[in-house]
Amino acid sequence: xxxxxLISKLQGLKQIKPRQDWVLLTKNQxxxxxxVAPKAASVGWLSRALKGIASLDSQRQLAYSFAAILLIFAxxxxxxxxxxxxxxPVSVAVKNxxxxxxxxxxxxxxxxxxxxxxxxxxxxxxxALKSAKGNSKTSIPVAINAVKDAAKSLTDxxxxxxxxxxxxxxxxxxxxxxLSVNGSADLKETSDLLYxxxxxxxxxxxNKTTLTESQQQDLVKITDLYNQGKYSDVLEAILxxxxxK
Amino acid sequence: MDSSxxxxxxxYDQYIEKIYRFVYLKVDSQETAEDITSKVFLKGxxxxxxxxxxxxxxxxxxxxxxxxxxxxxxxEKGRTxxxxxxxxxxxxxxxxxxxxKILLNSDVEAVKIAIKSVKQEYQDVLxxxxxxxxxxxxxxxxxxxxxxxxxxxxxxxxxxLKNVMREQA
Numbered sequence: 001x002x003x004x005x006l007i008s009k010l011q012g013l014k015q016i017k018p019r020q021d022w023v024l025l026t027k028n029q030x031x032x033x034x035x036v037a038p039k040a041a042s043v044g045w046l047s048r049a050l051k052g053i054a055s056l057d058s059q060r061q062l063a064y065s066f067a068a069i070l071l072i073f074a075x076x077x078x079x080x081x082x083x084x085x086x087x088x089p090v091s092v093a094v095k096n097x098x099x100x101x102x103x104x105x106x107x108x109x110x111x112x113x114x115x116x117x118x119x120x121x122x123x124x125x126x127x128a129l130k131s132a133k134g135n136s137k138t139s140i141p142v143a144i145n146a147v148k149d150a151a152k153s154l155t156d157x158x159x160x161x162x163x164x165x166x167x168x169x170x171x172x173x174x175x176x177x178x179l180s181v182n183g184s185a186d187l188k189e190t191s192d193l194l195y196x197x198x199x200x201x202x203x204x205x206x207n208k209t210t211l212t213e214s215q216q217q218d219l220v221k222i223t224d225l226y227n228q229g230k231y232s233d234v235l236e237a238i239l240x241x242x243x244x245k
Numbered sequence: 246m247d248s249s250x251x252x253x254x255x256x257y258d259q260y261i262e263k264i265y266r267f268v269y270l271k272v273d274s275q276e277t278a279e280d281i282t283s284k285v286f287l288k289g290x291x292x293x294x295x296x297x298x299x300x301x302x303x304x305x306x307x308x309x310x311x312x313x314x315x316x317x318x319x320x321e322k323g324r325t326x327x328x329x330x331x332x333x334x335x336x337x338x339x340x341x342x343x344x345x346k347i348l349l350n351s352d353v354e355a356v357k358i359a360i361k362s363v364k365q366e367y368q369d370v371l372x373x374x375x376x377x378x379x380x381x382x383x384x385x386x387x388x389x390x391x392x393x394x395x396x397x398x399x400x401x402x403x404x405x406l407k408n409v410m411r412e413q414a
Contacts, residue, residue, distance in 0.1 A: 006407055
């Protein structure tokens with residue numbers, strides 16, 4: 001074998017690449033946790049927020065912008081209600097608006113809260129498992145139940161607000177990778193239901209979009225996986241298609 | 246002017262595959278490689294923000310961290326890999342199925358196995374130079390050796406790898 005042939009084979013190892021969803025998640029975890037760097041201190045918080053919004057896709061921009069506007073409006077009107085004397089026509093009207101605007105925030109904010117809770121509980125479970133080596137394992141069933149409850153709660157929230165499925169899919173996939181604990185069949189069942197709920201919405205979204213031939217073939221395979229009940233694999237496949245679009 | 250967040254974001258995009266690949270070839274486990282690689286970039290980000298001392302060559306810096314973390318990993322775990330039964334199902338590795346992205350042909354698989362038998366320092370220079378596209382001068386900075394020495398190491402590394410593959414064939 002010549003050196004040239006050997007180098008060519010060696011360079012074949014460039015096929016080894018990390019999972020794209022892991023790459024994105026890790027980037028968010030590292031850079032997302034440290035958004036305000038000392039070097040950027042001179043830039044106003046507002047422009048940083050706007051830059052953050054500008055980097056999102058248009059659907060998320062609209063969703064987050066709308067949520068931000070409602071939050072600001074709710075805050076201002078909430079202050080007005082507290083400052084005005086009670087019983088005045090204006091304060092009553094403002095109070096009604098505040099109640100309505102608060103109610104309109106509920107579905108999206110609810111899903112976000114549920115995802116955050118689910119992620120936290122999954123991390124707690126992973127930590128409990130890691131610390132269980134040689135120590136008492138009594139905290140693990142408690143952690144498992146907490147994750148199950150969080151998963152059920154999140155599933156219900158997504159059923160009520162199907163459009164949120166796409167936004168939370170990546171986070172759920174990463175958090176739920178930890179859910180397959182040996183001996184916890186009902187936890188797997190709960191996580192499968194969560195996956196399936198997200199899968200249903202995202203497959204419906206994919207069917208509405210224009211896909212390349214390769215993506216269409218992938219969609220057929222995704223459907224097969226779905227019919228086999230491999231909901232976790234389906235979600236990962238869909239995330240890969242979305243990233244390649 | 247870009248914020249350091251944006252700058253490091255570009256650095257991350259540029260090096261994530263290379264660092265992951267370097268670590269993976271050392272530890273031969275996707276889960277472990279992901280764990281170590283994420284720690285490498287976290288540490289890199291902390292140092293980048295702190296900027297004290299200033300980092301002259303971020304790529305070399307990240308590889309140095311990777312190298313040290315792999316050494317620490319083996320020191321902590323020993324050479325025997327222990328897989329907890331509680332993490333068995335639905336591991337990130339997918340041996341079969343639609344999304345097996347690392348479907349190496351037999352030749353490349355042979356190289357992957359062979360390179361692990363080569364001396365550590367030769368492994369590193371071969372991976373950096375041929376897989377990381379790193380020039381010998383940069384490798385010399387990482388290893389704190391003369392450039393000529395690095396060239397010799399690359400040559401010896403290739404020779405060693407060739408011998409191992411010949412024995413395996």
